[in-house]
Amino acid sequence: MDAIPGVSVIGIDPRALIMAPTRELAIQLAKECLKLCRGFDSNDIKICNLYGGTKRTTQRCEAFGADIIVGTPGRVADLLFPQYIGRTRCDYIVLDEADRMLDDGFEEINRLIIEKIQKMRGPKPISKVLTSATFPVEIQKFATNILRRDYMYAQCGILNAPSASVTQEVVHVDDLNEKYDELDLVLQKYNIGTEGSTAKALIFANTKWKVDYLGCLLSDTLGEACTTMHGDRSQEQREFALTLFATSTSPVLVATNVAARGLDIPAVDLIINFDCSDKEYFHDDYIHRIGRTGRVGRPGTAVTFVQENGKHNDKKKTGILIELMKVGNAKIPDWLRDMAENMVRNLEEFT
Template identity: 40%
Template sequence: MIPQPGNHYGGYRYTRGRGHGGSTKASRAQFQQFRREQRLKEYTSFFFKCSEQTIARKGTARPQVQIDIPENDVPVGEWEKHLFTADSKKSVGIDFDKYEDIEVKVSGRDCEQYGVLKDFANFKGLPKFIVRNIKLCNFSKPTPVQKHAVPVAMAGRDIMCCAQTGSGKTAAFLLPAFATYLKRDKHWLDEKGTVLPQALVLAPTRELACQIHGEALKFSNMSGFRCVCVYGGTGFKGQLQELSGGADIILATPGRLIDLINSGVTSLRNCCYLCLDEADRMLDMGFEPQIRAIVLEADMPSSKDGRQTLMFSATFPEDMQKLAADFMGDYVWIGIGRVGATTDSITQKLIEVTPNGKIEPLLNLLQKVEGPTLVFVAKKKTAGWLSKFLNTQGHRCLCIHGDLSQPERTRSLHTFKSNRCRLLVATDVAARGLDISDVTHVVNFDLPSNIDDYVHRIGRTGRAGRRGLATSLVVPGNSRDGNDNISKQLIKVLKDAKQKVPEFLVAMAERKDKRSHKNSSSRNYNNNNNSRFGGYDYRYQSWNRNPTPHYNKQPP
């Protein structure tokens, strides 16, 4: 169909064939954009009708109802039983009882004055409902990231935190929001029906946003605060209907949030608490313009006006730190040493293969190693055909990648998590932030192009104190399918984890050095004194190359 002047479709009419106004592909894109704008207008009209009903029924403010918090730590009612059942059966994450000596680096102005969160029950700043919910979640004691991040966040300081996935980062940024920043006297909606959230959490993927929302529901239980999750790739009306009841905290992906802001559904003028989870990935995978539009160009208060900004990630290279600092004020850096990825809880193995010789080694691995297995690939189309092929070979297999609809992605992930399917083929959408327990084996069918993604991938196994195995199929060479570019950083990770370094990998690194005549990593990974950390405070690195746990002076 080709756009022609004169039709009701935004001043265009459509005819078959080429000519008369441009290529078919461009015309289709133009029409799709028009239809998208039309649907957004319809959805916006639907939202304001719903919010009018809410205002007529409840008003714009939160109902002032006294909630009686039970004294016991037993779930009350079906809602609590459903919410906390999984936590009563098992606790997902790292067993920090075995890692009391995890190294922690904290830097920033007056960073030592905030102290450490030693015990949830006796910490003065935590309300009663949070203490009870923490017990229902089976959190026996704070993890290292929670010990250091929660007091700093509750004191109002901006935070840039580097700690691996599974270390308790979600609780570290949600607990201060519910304990300190969400106020019960704030209005959910304004007189027009626009939603006025007090806190915003942004995540790079729909799955991670849903996962954070699930944790937020647990921590906000019996608080009266409303948590709403919005993300693209699925029906808009249900999310708008949920938003029309008001929201204290919104968990969102950037694209869907921008739609809500542009349509007037949501205003950020009351939002004084902002968190970016997997922040380096958010800024590195093309979200930077959207983040700038939300934080700097919308009506959100600036750091100077009192907005608090927190950024969490498992890796924070120097270039990403500099970019993230544009959105922050005088922040405190918190670096938590890795657990799992640099200890012997994960065995890392590398197999030399050719670009077209990966199938046979993969099938051998699947026969030898039992248990839930994650297979990572580089491209979406690879995920599709590989999962189909493995099914023909008698392996029950599902896949997850960006081209699948949200219901399909959710269904695949739920089936894998519930152990009804042993194999899941995934692109890096599943490597960032997702908490998938019981994975015994991670296979890198395609190695990633940078070491940070490798660290995130293998972090899916060896969790909760269990043993894990990570196997990578490595293609020597500098071609499109070759992995010479990552060989040097990979050797460093293996050595720091006390893993065996195969000779072919050393040869790959030597060839790379001969070609480039450089000895530094393109992503500053080898500049770290110790890869137990996913990054160092670049402000201090440039000021003094021998960092100490604390400093009081601001770097120049």
């Protein structure tokens, strides 16, 4: 049978593979690829988006003959692997948010995808690119297993640091109940959800149930001005929530870290870290979360609640927070310094 024009003999065999940790980021990257390819004939370059939460059979059909595939690792592996039965023409592999893509959650499947493509590629080299706003030393070392030994390293701005265009603030709270009260005050201070205001706020919580709970609380006062987003939402619900927020139809979005990385949402004025991430991930999560504002030269504000008491207090994270605020030339209140010093003193006494 003669080959169909524009469709690889193998079937699904892209020239370039771009992968991201979340569905929303994969969708955004695919849209950016379309913009970059506007000058080409639509028959010359075909772009396909692969991610979970949608029909596998539909995406498989769309992937046939695609020159550029943008997707999440799970769906990419699911659709790509059965197709590779010989050589592949894949010249480029890109991992966006590479530090997340190479951590414990994604490392195995991404390594498997890359090794599979390299094996089918044979001796011909593949250009590989890793990008991220945070790139810890341990991830840089691990990258040497994926990139060639003499890989080129490019850095824009200060590595592993908050954006200089974001004003960082902290709010002291004794317990969870006070945190709820302070949330209302912060939203009022920045005119979020008030009549005639165009300001938008993105609120981060650590768990899905907390996102839902905050969404219910804020809906009582803000009504349809508040929407929510997390991993248990269907793909349609997640995309709809992002659209409502991006278009300012709902100026308040409460989300888990599913909205923390890479998303370019226009004109976000305020980030509220209602919950601080666990200490292990706090540094990088903080940088990525507050990076949703202050984009493309536009100023923004990030407010972080620091809880002193209770089961889920933030004392262990105060030292990291102070260092991040120093880099961003933020004013560090005395109470935060005291909390960090007391934490260190208590640890020394314990050990």
